Amino acid sequence: AQTVTQSQPEMSVQEAETVTLSCTYDTSESDYYLFWYKQPPSRQMILVIRQEAYKQQNATENRFSVNFQKAAKSFSLKISDSQLGDAAMYFCAYRILTSGTYKYIFGTGTRLKVLA
Amino acid sequence: DTGVSQDPRHKITKRGQNVTFRCDPISEHNRLYWYRQTLGQGPEFLTYFQNEAQLEKSRLLSDRFSAERPKGSFSTLEIQRTEQGDSAMYLCASSLFGGNEKLFFGSGTQLSVL
Numbered sequence: 378a379q380t381v382t383q384s385q386p387e388m389s390v391q392e393a394e395t396v397t398l399s400c401t402y403d404t405s406e407s408d409y410y411l412f413w414y415k416q417p418p419s420r421q422m423i424l425v426i427r428q429e430a431y432k433q434q435n436a437t438e439n440r441f442s443v444n445f446q447k448a449a450k451s452f453s454l455k456i457s458d459s460q461l462g463d464a465a466m467y468f469c470a471y472r473i474l475t476s477g478t479y480k481y482i483f484g485t486g487t488r489l490k491v492l493a
Numbered sequence: 494d495t496g497v498s499q500d501p502r503h504k505i506t507k508r509g510q511n512v513t514f515r516c517d518p519i520s521e522h523n524r525l526y527w528y529r530q531t532l533g534q535g536p537e538f539l540t541y542f543q544n545e546a547q548l549e550k551s552r553l554l555s556d557r558f559s560a561e562r563p564k565g566s567f568s569t570l571e572i573q574r575t576e577q578g579d580s581a582m583y584l585c586a587s588s589l590f591g592g593n594e595k596l597f598f599g600s601g602t603q604l605s606v607l
Contacts, residue, residue, distance in 0.1 A: 381535070412596070420582060422536070422598035468535050472596075478549040479524065479588075481596060483535030 379404050381469050381484035389490045390459045397444075398454045398487045400469030409473045411445065413454045416466040416486070425467070428452065456489075464491045495519075497599035499585050505605045506575055513571045514602045518587030525568050526596070527560055528584040529553070536584055542568060543590065575606045 381402045390396035402411070413425040428436045428445050435443050440460075444453045452471075456463055469484040498517045506512050518525050523544050528536035539558070540550045544565035554560075557575075562568040572579055582601045 414598075419600065420603075421600045422584065422586070424595055424597075427595065470535075476549070478541055480538055480541070480549070481526070481536075482538070483528075485533070485535050 379473065379480075379482050381471060381482050383467075383469055383484035383487050385487045386485075387488045387490065389492055390456070391492050392461060393458055395455060395457045396459055396489065398456075398467050398469075398489065400452045400454070400484060402450050402452065402469070402471050402482075402484075404450070404471060404473055404482075406473045406475075409471050411443075411452045412470045412472070412481075413441070413443070413452075414468045414470060414483075415463075416468060418465075422468070426454065459491050461491050461493060464489055497585055497587050497597050499583075499599035499602050501602055502600060503603045503605075505607065507607050508577060509574055511571065511573045512575060512604065513569055514583055514585075514604075516568045516570070516585030516599060517566075518568070518585070519589075519597055522587035522589050522597070523565065524588045524590055525562055526586045526588075527568070527570050528586065530582040530584055530601070531580075539570075539583075572604075575604075577606045580604055580606045 409430045411428040414422045426438045440457045442455045466486045468486045472481045500515045525542040527539040530536045540560050542562040557573045560570045584601045586596045586598045588596050
């Protein structure tokens with residue numbers, strides 16, 4: 378089964394602190410991409426960070442970084458120096474090629490609250 | 494780059510009516526996706542186009558749903574004989590084949606079926 382599990386429905390973090398959002402996935406594919414998307418109240422999904430499965434080095438984008446553990450099928454997102462604007466729903470997703478089609482599978486999301 | 498645009502932003506309709514949504518992808522993007530998102534859930538895949546060809550439809554997409562992408566540019570998603578269970582946010586996304594595999598989303602169309 379192709380699934381993405383985000384076990385934390387909601388997380389809170391104090392402004393300027395660090396928070397980690399967890400994600401595990403299940404796929405039999407060996408070649409895939411992993412993503413974290415942010416969905417603010419405006420509902421538009423915004424790409425935060427992506428990771429190619431064949432790369433061992435963890436991706437970083439400014440205050441956002443991932444901890445990619447391929448064997449464990451784990452892909453957590455770390456947000457450093459949290460800002461009020463980081464408050465949103467965060468979705469973990471992966472992309473696979475199946476039957477000639479690229480398919481993105483999303484988790485159920487984690488709501489992040491940033492406390493002033 | 495004007496981003497992915499969707500129209501309308503909101504649609505309220507009565508059960509049994511037909512509705513049509515439009516998506517304009519980023520101009521050079523040849524891949525286009527439709528997703529459905531209900532409250533508290535992540536986006537669920539509905540269908541995928543590469544250029545004008547519809548390559549896959551989810552089993553979630555009943556016969557009442559049809560999508561087109563004439564000329565490989567904008568796309569429409571039509572729902573016939575709407576049901577209350579169709580109420581959801583319908584998201585369109587596009588990406589560039591051979592690009593950096595980033596998926597760009599529109600702001601969605603929120604459908605409410607009364």
